[in-house]
Amino acid sequence: MPMRITGMSSGMDIDKIVSDLMKAERMPQVKLKQQKDLLNYQTSLYREINTKVSSLREALNAMRFSSGLTGTKATSSSGDISVSMNGSSSKSSYSLEVIALATNASISGGENVSNFGLMGNPYSDATIVQGVNDQMIVTLDNQAKAIKIPAGTYTVDEMKGALQTAINSQFGSNKVQVGIDGGNRLTLDPITSSGKKPQITVKEMNGALSALGFTDGQSYRLDVNMKxxxxxxxxxxxxxxxxxxxxxxxxxxxxxxxxxxxxxxxxxxxxxxxxxxxxxxxxxxxxxxxxxxxxxxxxxxxxxxxxxxxxxxxxxxxxxxxxGTDAIVKIDNEEKTFSSNNFNYDGMSIQLNKVTSEAVTINVAADPDAVVDKVKKFVSSYNDLIELVNTRLGETRDRNYSPLTDDQRSAMNESDIATWESKVKIGLLHNSSILKNIKSSLRELLSKEVDGIADEFNTLSEVGITTAPYVRGDIKNAGKIVIDEAKLKNAISQNPEAVNALFTNNPGFESQEGIAVTMYKRVDNIMGSLIKEAGRIDGATNDVSTVIGKKVFDLESRIMSMNAILNKKEDNYYKRFSVMEKAIANGNAQMNWLAQQLG
The missing domain is CATH 3.30.70 (Alpha-Beta Plaits)
Structure with missing residues (x-):
């Protein structure tokens, strides 16, 4: 923007005058920005709904397959075999005996790949000074001891004896053998017992290691990071x-x-x-x-x-x-082989932990709690969605609250801005056709009868899942569902297969589809309609592939086009006032000349 020096001749605040004039000129653009803000608020509200829909979709996905809603549990009589259900089992009890576990193909190297003991650098007569270089730490099988050598000057033979005495005093005799190799180096060899190979490590404490020729952290275990x-x-x-x-x-x-x-x-x-x-x-x-x-x-x-x-x-x-070798298992006295110790069998996931000394009993029984927990998650997600939909549909706009202009926003603090914006959002989804469809399409399924299932189990109400009674004036909770846990558990205990089918049946005919199967499809469609309207939860607000995003994009284009027109108008105002300033300057000059002539 060019630098402007105004009001020099007229004494008028030209910048203020032009600013006020431009406020009027910008009103149409301000209205466009407010329309854009309203659309962005609508987008965030629809995406908030979509978040709840997504949660419901996850809950339905966990219960729309028969393997996820078996209503049964398997227990093992021994920790040697672990078992869980992943489908429907044909029997209530099994006998398993593990003859052999499946093994990997394996090739092991010989032991003692590194030298068993420690060998120091070539030793030269060392002088040990008390408190200066007389101590080091020796760790033997995770037992660490401070080894202190008496002060004095030692030949290699003398050091061997002094070090042996010091180590014996801490660990006892016949634990570590101190020796001298042919190259005048001190060695430390842990003494084996019952075939066990103790680990030995030395660490610096105050300089004794250097005097003896060993290095800090030296161990007979292989250093795999050495070149x-x-x-x-x-x-x-x-x-x-x-x-x-x-x-x-x-x-x-x-x-x-x-x-x-x-x-x-x-x-x-x-x-x-x-x-x-x-x-x-x-x-x-x-x-x-x-x-x-x-x-x-x-x-x-x-x-x-x-x-x-x-x-x-x-x-x-x-x-x-x-x-490798296969696992060999006797199941009900019939020998079977499996390539893995973890396998599926007759609706069960079986993990073999060890060879058994006797037959292990696997019992399969009804597990109402597992089904009830999944139904609870579904009901909770459903009710959260319905409550939010009810709230947004029931809200009405307060026309006293419009999106803030830039000038209004700059005059307010963050807390006040947040409060104002929350009031602007109220009612933006009032009577939304998408939200109305969510309520009607989901509510319809709550009373669906699933064909092919016994009458006493073919609707949600038959197994204890019903719509909450309507309370006059309580719009927020209208249409929520409640669970009669005792009735649901009783239905599962009586006929777990029927309850499973009520939710998960999927033969290819909608009339026979389970509630979770059909509702999952509808929720999937609902998510699609919300995405088409307002975009994905983390998507751009001006995504032209969405209904609202296209409107936002078009408004942004119009706002940008208006910027050029407004800038031109502002320049024109300044030019006109500049002409006025020049005229006033010329008039003042003439008046001054006349005054001088008459003077």
């Missing part, structure tokens, strides 16, 4: 041959390559993220590597093959092929 080039030079890997890099091996025919900068962790990641469908892991407890197929069963296969290099050999894993 292969560094691992080959360390004493960590229990392999006496040079580590050949680069190299390659195959897992189920998938090539896995590595080089000197690879780590064991990066190699494991390659295997696990490949299409081989195999997991490679390091068992730090047993100090070995394991390759295992992701699937169980006799059809699962694992094949390892070295191509070049000696990585597999270095981690003590041999080439070979392995297959």
């Amino acid at each position: 292969l080039s560094d691992l080959a030079q360390s004493s960590n890997l229990n392999y006496n041959q040079p580590l050949q890099v680069p190299g390659e091996f195959k897992v189920n025919g998938v090539s896995i390559t590595y080089d000197e900068n690879s780590t064991i962790q990066s190699i494991m990641t390659k295997v696990n993220s490949s299409s081989a469908n195999v997991n490679m892991s390091y068992d730090s407890v047993n100090n070995k590597f394991v390759f295992k197929s992701r699937q169980t069963g006799s059809t699962s296969e694992l094949k390892l093959e070295s191509v070049s290099g000696n990585f597999l050999e270095a981690i003590k894993v041999a080439d070979g092929t392995a297959n």
Whole structure:
């Protein structure tokens, strides 16, 4: 906008005059903006309705399939087998005996893939000073002890004896053996008991580790994040041959390559993220590597093959092929095999947890509570929607509240703006045909008779779900539904299949469709009509593919077009006042000249 210097000759506040004139000129545009605001408010109100419709749709989706509304539950007599219902079962009791669990195809490496003990760097005579470098921490099987070495200067043999005495004083004898290898290095070897391999780790405390030649955090367990080039030079890997890099091996025919900068962790990641469908892991407890197929069963296969290099050999894993095994289960004394320990059988989902020592009994019984809980969620979602629809239909507009103009908004605080806008929204959906259709189309289904079901179970009212009595003046709650839980549970106990069919029957004929099936379809259509009218819940408000969005877009176009016209008018006003200012300036100049001539 050009800089304007006005009122110099006339003394008039030209900016104020033009501003007031433009307020009048902008009134048509202000009206358009207010229309746009009203449409945006309508959009938000329709989308609020759609949120409730979406919740009802989710509740119906959870109960429109027979597997989700069985009305039965399965229980196991033993934790060795877990069971749940996912459909209808043909019997009320089963006997299961797990002979064998399904296994993965697996190839395990040899144990002690890393050196069992710890080896320090070459030792030179060390001077231990009390409080300066006389302590370190040794952890043996998660038991940590502070090891203190008496002050003095020690040869390697003397240090071996002093360290052995200090460790024995904390852990007892025959727990850790202190030794010296041929390279003048101190070693710490945990002593096994009953075949158990204790973990040993050393940590720095005040400098003793450095004096002894060990490093902070050193452990005999393999460091899987060490580069292969560094691992080959360390004493960590229990392999006496040079580590050949680069190299390659195959897992189920998938090539896995590595080089000197690879780590064991990066190699494991390659295997696990490949299409081989195999997991490679390091068992730090047993100090070995394991390759295992992701699937169980006799059809699962694992094949390892070295191509070049000696990585597999270095981690003590041999080439070979392995297959998984199937689960073997006796069900009612009939032996069956399954490729997984988790399988479906006669409407049940069965999880085998361990081989059983005796037959386990699976009982299937009516479970009214599970059905009632889902019906409650449906009723709650339905009533929330109906209450909001009733509220919006019953509201009437207060014409004293119109969308705020920019000037009005700038003069108010946020709280007052929010209060004002909430009053503007009231009544914007009054008598909405879409909301009326929601009420009528859903209410109609509450009294539907489902053909093909016994008369005492073929309507919602027969199983305890009815419309709440009308209360004069209570518009908000009109049309809500209530549950007689005792009657519903009794119906489920008497005939769970009929109650299931009342909600989930879906033979392809609408007269025989269950209530949840038909209502789900109608709710889906309702969501479609709301989206067509006002767009998706998180969509743009000027989406031209929606009814309201197209109107908003058209108004925005008109508002933008008017901006150019209004700017031109404003410039014209300033030009006319500029002409006036020049005329006044010229008149003043002439008056001054005449005054000088007569003076």
